[in-house]
Amino acid sequence: MILAKRELLEAIGRKNGLRFDPPVPEEEIDQVSIDLRLGIRFSYLKKLPACVASVYVDHSLMNGDYWEEVIQEEYSLKSGEFVLAETLEKVTLPANLVGFVEGRSTWARVGVTVHVTAPKIDPGFSNHIRLEMANLGPFPIRLRAKIDKPCQLILFRTTSTIPKGDLYGAKSTDVYQFVDSAILSKH
Numbered sequence: 001m002i003l004a005k006r007e008l009l010e011a012i013g014r015k016n017g018l019r020f021d022p023p024v025p026e027e028e029i030d031q032v033s034i035d036l037r038l039g040i041r042f043s044y045l046k047k048l049p050a051c052v053a054s055v056y057v058d059h060s061l062m063n064g065d066y067w068e069e070v071i072q073e074e075y076s077l078k079s080g081e082f083v084l085a086e087t088l089e090k091v092t093l094p095a096n097l098v099g100f101v102e103g104r105s106t107w108a109r110v111g112v113t114v115h116v117t118a119p120k121i122d123p124g125f126s127n128h129i130r131l132e133m134a135n136l137g138p139f140p141i142r143l144r145a146k147i148d149k150p151c152q153l154i155l156f157r158t159t160s161t162i163p164k165g166d167l168y169g170a171k172s173t174d175v176y177q178f179v180d181s182a183i184l185s186k187h
Helices: 005-013
Strands: 019-021 034-036 041-045 067-071 074-077 082-092 097-103 126-135 141-144 151-157
Touching: 005 151, 034 082, 074 082, 126 151
Parallel strands: none
Antiparallel strands: 019 082, 034 151, 041 067, 041 082, 074 141, 082 126, 097 151
């Protein structure tokens, strides 16, 4: 079941319920979604040295050797460029909710994909949501931290509460839980 505005407000108000830090203003809660703002952290892949023809896609690619990270109020996303951004809000999901992050159509209409893949946010997740953003349009797009709302969070109630040991963050393989950086420094 997708949560409607009334259920979203109730979930936010519950002890041990849905939490946002900083809090989401009520006007950002729509009929069945919550608009999230861009944070100030942007990460992009460094240019490969000429002697490297390709890389493997595994967790080793997420270490700092391949990434450059900047903290700034604005970021220019050039045509054909990809960046990892994050939401301003740290989102904490309780054991009975799962979220899906989706881009907003206004952004898609100028060629910006906001969350390329992996939209699922598991029960127990507690962090800023990483946004995989690419500019497929013909001109640069200025990304404004704390202002732009490029994505929306849609929440679903699970059919049963997820046991504590199965929540996201309980296993060592849940590498994106509580990581303060948009890139993984421990891999």
